[in-house]
Amino acid sequence: MSKATEFLEAHESPTHSHWREDAQWRRDNAHWLKYARQITLRVLQAMDDQSVTQQELARRMGCSQQYISNLLKGSTNMTLETLSRLESALHIDILASSLTYVDGYSALSSPSRSSYLNEPEPPQYGEKER
């Protein structure tokens, strides 16, 4: 064993690298991560355009700022509920326009649920998502 390798091994950190595990996870989930990143970029653009802070977005969505902070990293597997809440909170279209008519039903013409923003939020909202 070389002197350099001996030295590195003798001073090896007890905290192991998580990079390989993370990289493999990113590769295995690349397809939906691509969507998550595009959605996050759209949300950030809307926040910029409307001068909405993370704190304000959290208030509008009825969740914690910590949750929003994690969401804006772009690696969250967002539920339909989260996407719907983002659309309403920022008045943007993420999913709605891409949904087509099914048996005469259109997501665009369905009754608005914007009122839920004023409803009490479940205390555990956001906890189920990665």
Place this chain on the structure above:
Amino acid sequence: MEFARILNDGRLWAVQYDGEDENCFDSLFTHWFDINWLKEFFKNNLGDLTSFFKITDIYQAINETLVEAEKLECLILDISPDANLDVLFKHLENSRFTEMSLGKEKARGAGTSRHPSWLRIYAIKMEPGIYLVTGGAIKLTATMAERSHTLAELARLEQVRNYLIDNGVYDFDGLNDYTDHE
């Protein structure tokens, strides 16, 4: 200062700086895949992005960084045990064509059709094929000395190199061993 093993076969290591939660290699990719972090970075460096890369939209820059980081990460992830890391890392100084003991090196992303990559991983070459990552950066200027975040990476390279020398990893015997392998 401690060291984290990045590749199991011991060819790639990274510095775990005192007081940091994760080693500098893990931290690099954590940042490069964090859209909110990238947004803040490009917002704070929009002038350089515009001057040197003619990009005025930070969201375009974020998108390109994500694609570049993914390519670079896959390249490292797929390095076979037989492959030589020397093809990934090049001398930090573009004007240096000779080997030096504990040389300062850099790896960069593949770039796009429009411009070269701005992603950099900095490392010390411990010996042929074995590298110790000291940090990395999004480099938007021609030289590292022009901006504080890249200047800090230069300082880290020097700090780690000096630490290795002070701890006897490099000495005249070591130099002889080293050059014998060249």
